[in-house]
Amino acid sequence: MKSLKVMEKFDGGNFHLWKFKMRMMFSKHGLWKFVDGNATIPYDEDQIIDYNKKMTKAFALLCEHLTDAQLAHIQYYENVKSAWETLCGVHQAKIIENKFFRRRFFTIKMHEGEDLLTHINMVKVLADQLRSIEVKIEKKDM
Numbered sequence: 041m042k043s044l045k046v047m048e049k050f051d052g053g054n055f056h057l058w059k060f061k062m063r064m065m066f067s068k069h070g071l072w073k074f075v076d077g078n079a080t081i082p083y084d085e086d087q088i089i090d091y092n093k094k095m096t097k098a099f100a101l102l103c104e105h106l107t108d109a110q111l112a113h114i115q116y117y118e119n120v121k122s123a124w125e126t127l128c129g130v131h132q133a134k135i136i137e138n139k140f141f142r143r144r145f146f147t148i149k150m151h152e153g154e155d156l157l158t159h160i161n162m163v164k165v166l167a168d169q170l171r172s173i174e175v176k177i178e179k180k181d182m
Contacts, residue, residue, distance in 0.1 A: 051107045055131040056172030062105060071098040077121045095120065132172075141170050 047065070050058045066072040073079040074095050082088055099120040103111060106127075113130055114123035145166040150159040 047105060049105055049107045050110050052110060052131070056169055058105075059128070059172065062102070065101065065105075066098060069097070069101070070094075071101065074098040075102075075120050075124050099123065141166060145170060 047061055050062075063072060063075075066075050071094055075098055079091065079095070082091055102120055102123060103114075106114075110127070114126055117123040117126065145163070148159075148163060148166065150156070
C-alpha cells in the first residue's frame with residue numbers, strides 16, 4: 041500500500057520552506073510556468089481551453105495549501121501569479137527580514153553546553169532563510 045504524503049497548509053510560519061515545497065509541487069504537475077508568469081497564452085482555441093484548465097488547477101493547488109487566514113490575502117485575485125506574488129510580498133518583507141536575519145546570522149554564538157550539531161543546524165536554517173529572501177551567503181560566511 042502506498043503512503044500518501046500530505047503537505048500541511050501554510051499558516052504564516054516558515055514561509056521559505058513552504059514556498060520551496062509549493063514550487064516543487066507546481067513543477068511536478070507542470071504548472072510552475074503559470075505561477076512565475078512564463079506561460080504564454082496560446083492562439084488555438086483547444087489550447088486556450090487547456091491553458092485555462094492548467095491556470096485554474098495551479099490556483100486551486102495554491103489555495104488548497106493555505107489556511108483561511110492566508111487565503112484572506114488572495115481571495116479576490118483571479119490568477120495564480122498575482123496571488124503568489126502577494127503572498128511573497130506579505131511574507132518576505134525583504135528589507136526588515138534582511139536586516140534581522142543578517143544580524144542574527146553574523147552574531148550567532150554557540151552557547152555553553154549546546155550540542156554542536158544543534159548549533160550547526162541553526163546556522164544552516166538562518167542561511168536558508170537568508171537565501172529565501174535572496175541574500176547572498178557564501179560558504180566562507182558559514
